[in-house]
Amino acid sequence: MSETTPHRLSGKRVILGITGGIAAYKTAELIRLYKKAGADVQVVMTPTAEKFVTRLTLGTLSERPVHAEIFPENELGSWTKHIEFGLWGDIYVIAPATAQSMAKLASGMCDSMLTAVALAARCPILVCPAMDHDMWEHPATRESVQTLEGFGYHMMEPEEGELASGLIGKGRLPEPENIFKRTAEIIAKSASKKKGRLAGTKVLVTAGPTREAIDPVRFISNRSTGTMGYEIAAAAERRGADVILVSGPTSLEKPEGVHRINVTTAAEMYDAVHKETDAELIVMVAAVADYAPANPAQSKIKKGGEEPDLDLQPTRDILASLGAGKKKGQTLVGFALETDNGEENARIKLEKKNLDWIILNNPNEEGAGFGTGTNRVTMMGRDGTEEPLPMMEKREVAEFILDRVLGEDS
Ligand SMILES: Cc1cc2nc3c(=O)[nH]c(=O)nc-3n(C[C@H](O)[C@H](O)[C@H](O)COP(=O)(O)O)c2cc1C
Structure with missing residues (x-):
């Protein structure tokens, strides 16, 4: 990144949705990359994701409180946060996306902050699936992927390699650096679609x-x-x-x-x-x-x-x-x-x-x-x-x- 030209993500607002997959640990690095580029990052996670990575880590790195529950116990008046985030973000990146969360997104279920934000979002959505090879190949998952693509979501194919299960195959979450690059590309494309006489100037x-x-x-x-x-x-x-x-x-x-x-x-x-x-x-x-x-x-x-x-x-x-x-x-x-x-x-x-x-x-x-x-x-x-x-x-x-x-x- 050059010192003179701000990164394309500078000043952009990234909502990062983390679901309960083993690759959730990689999101700490992803947040760091977004922040380094000057983006604001709001983390939302599924309750299961908390079993893999702590709110404390993510909240500290993103410098914002992390939200998981759609009905938080102690925050009166915050039940509309999913709508607020949906309007706030310039992009919603869901990484890693589990088979379960993708199935929920494909069927329009919104029982968590993460899934509800997806329905409320007006910005582009990037989904980065990660799971065991057989889960990835299962017809149910294939169908979810197809449906999400049909919604106009951007999908990032998982990579081939050694999986957490010990098996070799397709299912690895792409490296944070690659998710970061793809995020910037999507933002740049949606910026060039920006209307107005000065678009691209x-x-x-x-x-x-x-x-x-x-x-x-x-x-x-x-x-x-x-x-x-x-x-x-x-x-x-x-x-x-x-x-x-x-x-x-x-x-x-x-x-x-x-x-x-x-x-x-x-x-x-x-x-x-x-x-x-x-x-x-x-x-x-x-x-x-x-x-x-x-x-x-x-x-x-x-x-x-x-x-x-x-x-x-x-x-x-x-x-x-x-x-x-x-x-x-x-x-x-x-x-x-x-x-x-x-x-x-x-x-x-x-x-x-x-x-x-x-x-x-x-x-x-x-x-x-x-x-x-x-x-x-x-x-x-x-x-x-x-x-x-x-x-x-x-x-x-x-x-x-x-x-x-x-x-x-x-
Ligand atoms: C150790 C462990 C690792 C897991 N890793 C994955 C994974 O990489 N991908 C996936 O789709 N599910 C994985 N799961 C299963 C999910 O955690 C499970 O389907 C959960 O209900 C997902 O919830 P969520 O999508 O709401 O976060 C894993 C489960 C365990 C116990």
Whole structure:
């Protein structure tokens, strides 16, 4: 896995269903692989599976409580969890799947959390059977497999080899690495089926402020909350894009389906952004510090000592550097926060930094700029267009901006 490109499973939600087969022990490794790739994992298991592997192990590795019973004794109000999980997952992987559980799934039985989630799931389901060779060959099992395939479930054939019974034959659970790969393939396929103008497109968005250290406890920053950038990231994701959000420090929750990279300083943001320059659309919303203390103090500056001399030096200009290296077919959108001569300054910035669009807003205008849920912006295009948009919720502003950039009507 490369350090720069997030894995296809990053930010994806995997429900892992474990049934009572001897190969259940291998799921500990499978969870580890999913987690390492940045996926969220929710384990559900049959009560029998608990005889093979403990909830403690699975819950610890997945960092989520494991569910087995459809009617848990001590959790009032949680009886709808199977529906919740069914809607939550991007994929439901059942591994290992016993002959018994497959027969239940094939007949629509839902007497456990694991089987009920399968009926409630809206996501793709991957079934990985594992059992003794003769059980696998039995007509009842063959029929279950056929029925599940007929439901549109993805099936992963067991492998040949030595079985836990000591017999040799087909029935082994595929290695966790292979189940992991197949999971990623299915997710990628279902992502490419994602609807929307931006399906299959990589979009890079920056958001929030940066912080430049003065000493270990103090920093220079600005009033950006990150809201506008987060809304643009979420809007692009809703249109089917693969979104990378490089975010300065904010208190905002990561938008669903978006891959977030957290940074603190302008220099860190510069590096993170430059690892993602293959994005087809780049929207730079972050309020990046223009200057940073040249020599931040290593220990806290004390009151009463010598008056501190804040020697500032310019940070590297991320937008200018992206503009200079702009790739063919790439669209680069910048934001300009101007208090004076807005239009004029924004147009100069657009030209100088080789942008396709610049979004102008004025923090002194009521309801616009930092810390508000609304914004009023003017969109300025490279072709000379200039469109002042009315005051709107930032979510709507984000939709408008994408409409204009993609040449769609709103
Ligand atoms: C030691 C042991 C190992 C087992 N391994 C498997 C297996 O690999 N595959 C299988 O289909 N059943 C296996 N079984 C049988 C299942 O545990 C049994 O059918 C159980 O009812 C499955 O329940 P579940 O599908 O609800 O988890 C095994 C049973 C024992 C005692």
